[in-house]
Amino acid sequence: MITFSPSAAVRRVEEASLRVQQPQSTGDMVSLAMGEPDFDTPEAIRTAAADALHSGYTHYSPLLGDPELRSAVTETVLARSAAASSHNEVLITHGGTGGLAASILAIVSPGDKVVIPDPTYSLYADLVNLAGGQCISVPLQDDLHWDLDALADALVGASLFVFCNPSNPTGIVHSAKELEVLADILHRSDTIVIADEAYSELVYGSEAFVSALDIPALAERTIYCQTFSKSYAMTGWRVGYLTGPREIIAACARVHNTANGSVNSAVQRAALVALTECSGEVAAMRAIYAQRRELMATELAKIPGLDVGVSDGAFYFFPKYSVDLPSVQVVAALRDHGVALRPGGEFGLHGEGHLRLSYAASDYAITEGVARLGRGLAALQ
Numbered sequence: 001m002i003t004f005s006p007s008a009a010v011r012r013v014e015e016a017s018l019r020v021q022q023p024q025s026t027g028d029m030v031s032l033a034m035g036e037p038d039f040d041t042p043e044a045i046r047t048a049a050a051d052a053l054h055s056g057y058t059h060y061s062p063l064l065g066d067p068e069l070r071s072a073v074t075e076t077v078l079a080r081s082a083a084a085s086s087h088n089e090v091l092i093t094h095g096g097t098g099g100l101a102a103s104i105l106a107i108v109s110p111g112d113k114v115v116i117p118d119p120t121y122s123l124y125a126d127l128v129n130l131a132g133g134q135c136i137s138v139p140l141q142d143d144l145h146w147d148l149d150a151l152a153d154a155l156v157g158a159s160l161f162v163f164c165n166p167s168n169p170t171g172i173v174h175s176a177k178e179l180e181v182l183a184d185i186l187h188r189s190d191t192i193v194i195a196d197e198a199y200s201e202l203v204y205g206s207e208a209f210v211s212a213l214d215i216p217a218l219a220e221r222t223i224y225c226q227t228f229s230k231s232y233a234m235t236g237w238r239v240g241y242l243t244g245p246r247e248i249i250a251a252c253a254r255v256h257n258t259a260n261g262s263v264n265s266a267v268q269r270a271a272l273v274a275l276t277e278c279s280g281e282v283a284a285m286r287a288i289y290a291q292r293r294e295l296m297a298t299e300l301a302k303i304p305g306l307d308v309g310v311s312d313g314a315f316y317f318f319p320k321y322s323v324d325l326p327s328v329q330v331v332a333a334l335r336d337h338g339v340a341l342r343p344g345g346e347f348g349l350h351g352e353g354h355l356r357l358s359y360a361a362s363d364y365a366i367t368e369g370v371a372r373l374g375r376g377l378a379a380l381q
C-alpha cells in the first residue's frame with residue numbers, strides 16, 4: 001500500500017472549510033435545504049441541446065467558448081450597461097463554480113489579502129485557501145447588509161473583494177447606493193472585484209436590480225461572474241461565463257483552460273437559446289418563486305422567537321433563531337423533526353445563530369417544513 005497525504009492546497013481547504021455535507025434525506029423528510037431550482041430546464045433549451053448533438057456539436061469548442069454564445073453574452077452585458085464598455089472579453093466557463101475558480105486562482109497569489117463578507121457563499125473562502133490567499137471576513141450588519149466602514153478598513157491593501165448579489169445565503173439585495181460606496185472605497189486602489197450575480201434574475205422587490213456593471217466606477221475593476229444554473233434551472237448543465245477587462249479575462253482563461261479545457265459544445269448551443277429566447281420562461285419561474293416567498297414569509301412569521309428578516313432576492317430566507325445552540329446542532333435536531341435546512345454557520349462564523357431555508361420547493365414542502373421547524377425550535381427551547 002502507498003501512503004498518501006493530500007497536497008498542501010487540499011489540506012488548506014479541508015482545514016478551513018465550513019461547508020457541511022448534509023446526510024441524504026430519507027423517509028418523510030421535508031427538505032428546504034436545496035440550493036437549486038426545483039423546475040426542469042425549459043423545453044426549448046433541452047431541444048436545442050439535442051439538436052446540437054444531432055447536428056455535430058460533438059467536438060472541442062474554441063477555448064474562450066462558442067463564438068455565437070460569446071457574442072450573445074457581449075450583447076446582453078452591453079445592452080444592460082453602457083458602463084460595462086471595459087468588459088470587452090468573455091470566457092464561457094464550467095458553470096459559476098468554474099468561473100469563480102478561474103478568476104480567484106488567476107488573481108490571487110499566495111499571501112494576497114482577499115476580503116469577503118461574512119456570511120457569504122462558502123465556495124469563495126475555499127477557493128481563496130486553494131490559491132494560498134489570506135481570507136479576511138468582514139461581518140455583515142444585523143440587517144445582513146454590508147458594514148461599509150468595516151469594509152473600508154479591511155479593503156486597504158486587498159487584492160480582491162468577492163461578493164454575491166443577490167446574496168446566498170441571506171436573500172439580501174445590495175442597493176445601488178451600497179455599490180456606489182464600494183466603488184468610492186476602492187477608488188485609486190488596484191483591488192479587483194468579483195461580482196457573482198448568479199441570482200440576478202431572481203429579485204422580487206419593487207426596485208429594479210442594480211448590477212455592479214451599472215456603476216461605471218465599479219464596472220471597470222469588476223469581473224462579472226454569471227451562471228445559467230439558477231435563472232434557467234440548468235444546474236446540471238455546468239455552463240456560465242465571466243466578462244471583464246481583456247487582460248484579467250486572459251489570465252482567467254489560462255486557469256480555466258488548464259484545469260477544464262473547453263466547455264461542452266452542445267451545452268453551449270443550448271445556453272445560447274437560453275440567453276436569447278427564454279426570458280418568458282425565466283419570468284414564469286420568477287413569478288412562482290415570488291408566490292412561494294410570500295408563503296414562506298407568512299409561515300415563518302407564525303414561529304415565536306424567530307427573527308425572519310427579509311428575502312429580496314435569490315430563493316432564501318436566513319432567519320435568526322433564539323435557541324442558545326450552534327446552528328449545526330439545531331439543524332441536526334430539526335432533522336429529527338423531519339425537516340432539512342442548512343446551518344448559518346456554514347456560510348461564515350457570523351452566520352451562526354441563523355438557518356438558511358430555500359423556497360425553491362413546493363407549497364406543501366414550504367408549509368409543512370416551516371411547521372416542523374416551528375415544532376422543532378419549540379422543543380429545543
Ligand SMILES: Cc1ncc(COP(=O)(O)O)c(C=O)c1O
Nearest residue numbers: 095096097121164168198227229
Ligand atoms: C452565489 C452562488 N454563486 C455561484 C454558484 C455556483 O453555481 P454553478 O452551479 O453554476 O456552479 C452558486 C450555487 O449555489 C451560488 O449560490
